Each structure stands twice: as C-alpha cells, then as structure tokens.
Amino acid sequence: xxxxxxxxxxxxxxxxxxxxxxxxxxxxxxxxxxxxxxxxxxxxxxxxxxxxxxxxxxxxxxxxxxxxxxxxxxxxxxxxxxxxxxxxxxxxxxxxxxxxxxxxxxxxxxxxxxxxxxxxxxxxxxxxxxxxxxxxxxxxxxxxxxxxxxxxxxxxxxxxxxxxxxxxxxxxxxxxxxxxxxxxxxxxxxxxxxxxxxxxxxxxxxxxxxxxxxxxxxxxxxxxxxxxxxxxxxxxxxxxxxxxxxxxxxxxxxxxxxxxxxxxxxxxxxxxxxxxxxxxxxxxxxxxxxxxxxxxxxxxxxxxxxxxxxxxxxxxxxxxxxxxxxxxxxxxxxxxxxxxxxxxxxxxxxxxxxxxxxxxxxxxxxxxxxxxxxxxxxxxxxxxxxxxxxxxxxxxxxxxxxxxxxxxxxxxxxxxxxxxxxxxxxxxxxxxxxxxxxxxxxxxxxxxxxxxxxxxxxxxxxxxxxxxxxxxxxxxxxxxxxxxxxxxxx
Numbered sequence: 081x082x083x084x085x086x087x088x089x090x091x092x093x094x095x096x097x098x099x100x101x102x103x104x105x106x107x108x109x110x111x112x113x114x115x116x117x118x119x120x121x122x123x124x125x126x127x128x129x130x131x132x133x134x135x136x137x138x139x140x141x142x143x144x145x146x147x148x149x150x151x152x153x154x155x156x157x158x159x160x161x162x163x164x165x166x167x168x169x170x171x172x173x174x175x176x177x178x179x180x181x182x183x184x185x186x187x188x189x190x191x192x193x194x195x196x197x198x199x200x201x202x203x204x205x206x207x208x209x210x211x212x213x214x215x216x217x218x219x220x221x222x223x224x225x226x227x228x229x230x231x232x233x234x235x236x237x238x239x240x241x242x243x244x245x246x247x248x249x250x251x252x253x254x255x256x257x258x259x260x261x262x263x264x265x266x267x268x269x270x271x272x273x274x275x276x277x278x279x280x281x282x283x284x285x286x287x288x289x290x291x292x293x294x295x296x297x298x299x300x301x302x303x304x305x306x307x308x309x310x311x312x313x314x315x316x317x318x319x320x321x322x323x324x325x326x327x328x329x330x331x332x333x334x335x336x337x338x339x340x341x342x343x344x345x346x347x348x349x350x351x352x353x354x355x356x357x358x359x360x361x362x363x364x365x366x367x368x369x370x371x372x373x374x375x376x377x378x379x380x381x382x383x384x385x386x387x388x389x390x391x392x393x394x395x396x397x398x399x400x401x402x403x404x405x406x407x408x409x410x411x412x413x414x415x416x417x418x419x420x421x422x423x424x425x426x427x428x429x430x431x432x433x434x435x436x437x438x439x440x441x442x443x444x445x446x447x448x449x450x451x452x453x454x455x456x457x458x459x460x461x462x463x464x465x466x467x468x469x470x471x472x473x474x475x476x477x478x479x480x481x482x483x484x485x486x487x488x489x490x491x492x493x494x495x496x497x498x499x500x501x502x503x504x505x506x507x508x509x510x511x512x513x514x515x516x517x518x519x520x521x522x523x524x525x526x527x528x529x530x531x532x533x534x535x536x537x538x539x540x541x542x543x544x545x546x547x548x549x550x551x552x553x554x555x556x557x558x559x560x561x562x563x564x565x566x567x568x569x570x
C-alpha cells in the first residue's frame with residue numbers, strides 16, 4: 081500500500097480511537113465517505129445493473145440506503161476503499177464531523193488528538209477560528225452544562241431532546257430552530273445574516289457574507305439559553321417542568337427554576353418608566369424667510385434642479401422628526417409579515433452599497449427584517465453621520481424606482497407598520513441589507529473605486545466642489561447661437 085494511502089488509514093484509525101463515537105455510527109460514516117467520493121468521481125458500482133422498473137416505486141429513503149450500501153470500483157476493477165479517498169477531502173469531512181457530533185467541551189481536544197503530526201493541517205479547528213462570536217460568553221450561571229464529560233450533549237442532541245419532549249408541531253420546531261440560528265448570526269458590530277423563511281436557511285452574518293450558518297456553529301451555552309426560553313414561551317405550561325428536566329438533567333429542580341427566571345428576565349426585561357413628551361420648539365420665522373435662499377444654495381452647489389433642491393430641504397426637515405435612538409436589531413415579529421424583495425441586477429453606480437466586484441446579493445426569498453421606523457432611523461443615521469445625502473441615496477437605489485416624492489411620503493409617516501407597502505421602504509431596506517451582508521457599517525466611508533478618472537479631471541472636480549463656478553466660462557454670442565442684440569440690457 082502506498083504511503084499516501086497509509087496516511088488516510090492512519091487518520092481514520094486516529095479518529096476511531098479518539099472520537100468516542102459508537103462503532104455503528106463510524107461504519108455508517110465510513111460508507112458515506114466512500115460512496116460520496118465514488119459518486120463524485122463517476123465510478124461504476126454494483127447498483128448500476130439493478131432493475132430500474134422495480135426501483136422506480138421505492139421512496140427516497142430506500143434510494144439513500146442503496147447509495148450507502150453500494151460498492152464502487154476503480155477502472156481496473158478493484159474495489160474503491162477509504163484509503164483511496166483524497167486526504168484533503170477526508171480531513172475536511174472528519175473536521176466537520178467532529179464539530180457536528182462531538183460535544184463542544186471535547187471537540188477541540190479530539191481535533192488535536194486526531195490531526196496532530198499531519199502535515200498541511202491547521203493547528204486550530206474551524207470553530208476556534210471564529211474571531212467574532214458574541215454569544216460564546218455564558219449569560220447566566222447555568223448556561224454551561226454541569227454534566228460529566230461522558231454525558232455532554234451536542235447542539236443537535238439537545239434540540240432533538242427538546243423536540244421529543246415539547247410535543248410541538250414540526251412547523252413550530254422549524255421556526256424555533258431557524259430563529260435560534262438567525263439570532264446567533266448577528267455579529268458584534270450589528271451585522272445580521274439573511275434568513276429564508278421557507279426553509280429557515282441563514283446565510284451571512286458573523287461567519288462571513290457568503291457562509292451558511294448552522295446549528296453546530298452556535299455556542300452550546302447559547303443553545304441552552306434559547307431552548308430554556310422556548311420552554312417558557314412555546315411549551316404548554318402543564319408539561320413545562322418535565323421538558324426542562326429532560327433538557328437539563330445536570331441541574332437540580334431549584335437550579336432549573338433559577339435558570340428559568342434568569343432567562344425570562346433577559347428575554348423580557350422590566351419596562352423603563354415612560355418619560356414625559358417634550359414639545360418641540362416652533363420654527364423660527366427667520367428660517368422660513370431664508371428658506372428660498374437655502375434652496376438656491378443647494379441647487380447651485382450640487383448641480384440639481386430647483387425642484388430637487390426643494391425636495392432635499394423638505395427631507396432634511398423630516399429627518400429632524402425621526403427618532404434615530406431606537407433599537408435597530410432585526411424585528412422578528414415584523415419579519416413574520418413575509419414581505420419579499422427581489423434583488424435587482426442593475427448596477428449600483430458609485431453611490432451603491434457595493435462595488436461591482438462584490439459578488440454578494442440578498443437572497444431572493446429573503447424576508448424584510450426591519451420595521452418602517454427602524455428603516456427611517458437608518459436613513460437618518462446614514463445621511464447625518466455617514467457619507468451619503470438623500471439625493472445620493474436615491475441614486476444608489478437600484479433601478480431608479482424611488483424618487484424624492486416617494487421618499488418624502490415615507491419619511492412623513494410614523495409607526496413601525498406605517499409605509500410597509502411602499503416601494504421606498506422595500507427598496508431602501510434592500511439597500512441597507514446588502515450593505516449589512518457586505519459588513520459595511522451605517523456610517524462607513526464611501527467604498528474606494530479604481531483610478532479610472534485622469535488626475536487632472538479629479539482635481540477639477542475637487543475645485544468645483546469648493547466653487548461650482550470655477551472653470552465655467554460665460555458663453556459668447558457665437559457659442560450661444562444668439563446675437564448680442566437679442567439679449568436684454570440692464
């Protein structure tokens with residue numbers, strides 16, 4: 081046997097020795113590795129000659145069983161075995177298998193014992209390379225399991241135990257699982273992943289803009305907290321204590337009560353006393369008297385029409401009435417409305433949320449996860465503290481489907497549901513979601529573009545931003561096409 085094959089066998093023997101998984105589980109995993117690689121390489125197997133008519137009436141589970149039981153053959157007729165699976169593929173699958181099937185407190189130790197001494201393997205496993213994991217810190221004294229090492233549970237095992245004990249329908253279980261994954265996708269900077277509510281698939285967030293987020297990516301202490309919360313808000317009170325006992329046998333009855341109370345306080349903190357509303361001072365008469373002058377100044381400095389300048393002035397005043405101190409975290413209750421927005425293929429231009437080489441798009445089945453007041457607050461933060469004005473924001477919206485009148489109408493409204501059917505709300509949410517998936521903060525500077533404009537032209541643009549009339553010559557009587565006699569004299 082070649083030395084490369086010895087590498088595969090040695091790695092597999094190490095995995096069997098240190099994983100602690102049952103022999104039946106290991107045998108099934110080994111078969112799936114061989115079958116997957118054989119299928120990828122297009123090898124012949126002993127199932128190819130089976131009667132297609134008899135198998136056409138069998139269900140998918142039978143087909144999967146046949147797929148695992150099939151024997152694959154090399155071109156010379158010899159049987160394809162685990163020792164011939166490419167080492168890199170084998171190592172990657174084993175690493176994923178450790179993350180999914182080995183409890184969190186043990187899996188890093190198992191990884192090091194399995195891969196120690198193999199050339200080309202990273203010393204740190206993928207789950208420990210996550211630089212941004214804000215929910216890895218336990219939130220209560222009972223969030224971490226107190227069970228002995230041989231009784232540790234994986235995230236999947238814990239969720240299956242909850243599903244078995246809670247007696248909830250499948251749709252509710254899928255929603256609980258999906259929301260748990262989605263909430264963990266939030267980064268420490270406030271970037272959230274996009275969730276497809278049909279399948280509850282989460283993409284993006286703290287793991288990266290294109291990475292899929294799964295249950296095994298969540299810190300175990302946070303899974304415990306979420307499932308304790310689900311026993312409080314989703315489980316029938318008559319069986320709540322039994323479900324909690326099944327989930328947390330490492331805690332005593334009194335400890336489970338303390339844990340339950342702590343989670344309830346975290347999920348539903350006591351409301352702060354409402355402050356009295358302060359009346360806003362009436363606008364000074366001087367402002368209205370100089371408004372026309374301000375509109376003219378905006379028009380002259382930005383090369384826009386008088387009408388656009390007036391709209392910008394109105395938008396600025398409306399932004400003064402927007403509360404930008406509200407919580408901008410995604411609103412799950414609003415997302416349940418399932419307002420869907422499709423991603424446009426039109427370029428974003430220099431004001432866009434992304435550069436042309438950023439191959440990130442909002443999933444077509446993604447659901448709007450912020451309410452109307454949150455989007456209005458995000459507009460205000462971007463305009464007042466960021467790098468875009470309202471005119472630039474309108475240019476940045478793909479397809480040019482939103483104009484100043486639509487934006488003004490949206491800003492005039494107040495309330496989380498006011499404006500939810502408007503085109504302005506949906507397109508602007510889409511713009512912010514794309515920035516979020518790219519990891520661009522609300523107040524981040526404009527993305528740098530390549531030097532496509534000659535230096536002389538760029539310098540002239542800078543000068544004109546200071547003085548819009550610099551470099552603009554007065555047209556002569558010949559260039560204007562009219563004689564000087566046709567002009568009015570003062």
